[in-house]
Amino acid sequence: MEELKILLQKILNKDLQQIILSNSRHPEQTQKVKIRPVLIREELLFQETAYRGTQAFHENFTAEQMTDRICTALQEQFRQGEFSAKTLQATALVSKKGKLTLKVKNSGKAPRTEGAAASEEEELQALAHNRTKHYILEEGKPVDFLVGLGVQTPDGRVTRARFDKFRQINRYLEFIEDVIDELPKDRTIRIIDFGCGKSYLTFAMYYYLHELQHRDIQVTGLDLKTDVIQHCNELAEKLGYDRLKFERGDISTYEGTDVADMVVTLHACDLATDYALDKAVKWGARVILAVPCCQHELNRQIKCDPLKPVLKYGIIKERVAALLTDALRANLLEQQGYETQILEFIDMEHTPKNLLIRAVKKNGMRPKKSADIGTVEELLHVAPTLEKLLNNE
Structure with a gap:
């Protein structure tokens, strides 16, 4: 590993382009x-992106820390x-017996002299740019509903709070962007949002699909709080969102439609999520997005x-039951012909991180029964x- 450490000492600087560790x-x-350089608060660090299942996890390390991590990983x-x-x-290959072979090829490029290629300042700006998150709704560009909900100032600045x-x-919009092609293109997309609450995400979904993607949509937000519904309808009218309406109603008894293309249920508590999924x-x-919370049923x-x-241990039992609940929900949706994923979702009002169940009904996918669920149950x-709901029990 000494040869590898010498190599890493040479390249773990601003001239690094990328390191990929694979063949796990x-x-x-x-x-x-994957590893790349980033500039954070004027300090050169190295961002490690680890791919596990359908998720990517990011951490930043110094050159010394990254050297140790790469050697250990290989x-x-x-x-x-x-x-x-x-x-x-360079390429490093590790045999089954653990022997590391390192092949290095110089690119022939001489170190940059003053005035050649990009300037030092431009290079540092590029490194800083590496860590800049590219949002669908950009900072600095005012969006009417974000201003109306107090997320942005009128000039487009995001308020600190x-x-x-x-x-x-x-x-949330990234989750929708991933599945937009699954929604109808030749007619109105009918969307139901159960438990919309203050409706930050409902307005965001409407703006993204209707204003940015120019899709023909009809969105109905449903909640139990009369004052919330009134406020959201007033804001929608003020913004001219004429294809967005809010109604007071309960998930389990809602009969306002008999068909929907996309159903969203964010933080429907305990069994309310099950009624919404049913x-x-x-x-x-065609598309279901659910962020369950308060999964008490299986805990009991x-x-x-x-x-x-x-x-x-009570807290362990509670968390196991919550994860089990959502895993079974995802499997039950697969039995109904959906392709499902469980993804990590940022949420600051409930818990730091929640899980999102995303289910897409693919053409040609048939419902499938699984004995595995019964075994777990x-x-x-x-x-x-x-x-029970899906089986009409």
Whole structure:
């Protein structure tokens, strides 16, 4: 590993372009890692992006820390490393016996002299740009609903107190951007948003689909609070969002439509999420976005003697039950012909990080039954409400 350390000492600077660690020994843990330089508060760091399942995790390290991490990763996790810098290219291969072979090829580029290529200042700006998040709704550009909801000032600046909300809105729009092609293009897209609350995300969805993507949509936001509904309708009217309306109603009894293309349910508490998912399936929704919270049902039911040493701790049992609830929900949606993902979602009003269930009904995907769910339910002595609703029990 000494040869690798010498290489890393040469390239872990502002001239680094990218490092990729791949061919994982344990792909179920981490499939791949990418590393690039970033400038944060005028300090040169190296951002590590680890790809695990459908998620990417970011961390920043100093050159010394990154050297140790790369050496350890190639000893324990990965069999291949690709190193790209402005002055050289290198490949590291690790054999099954753990022997590392390093091949280095100089690019032939001489170190930059004054006045050649980009200036030092431009280079530092580029590094700083590496860490700048490109939002769908950009900072500095006023958006009418963000101004109306107090997230932006009239000149487009994001207020300090609402920056977390601004990030959350953009993350939410990324989830929608990923599935926009699954929604109808030749007719009005009908969207139901259960438990819309103050409706930051409902307005964001409307703005993105109607104003930015120019899609023909009709959005209905549903909530139980009369004052909230009144305020949201007044703001929608003020903004000229004539295809957005808000109604007072309960998820379980709502009969305002018999068909929907997209159903959204964010923070519908406990069984309310199950009623919303059941409605979405029976309406034939192409896309479902759900951020469940307060998953109490299975916490009351779960019993498993082999897990007693773990479940005897209340907070552990609560979290296990919450994760189990959402995993079973995702599996039950798959049984109805949906392709499902469970993703991490930023939310600052409820918990720092929540899970989002995204389900897409693909053409040609048929409902499929799975004996695995029954095995899990039997083992843990649980009976999810969503399963009963989908089976019309």
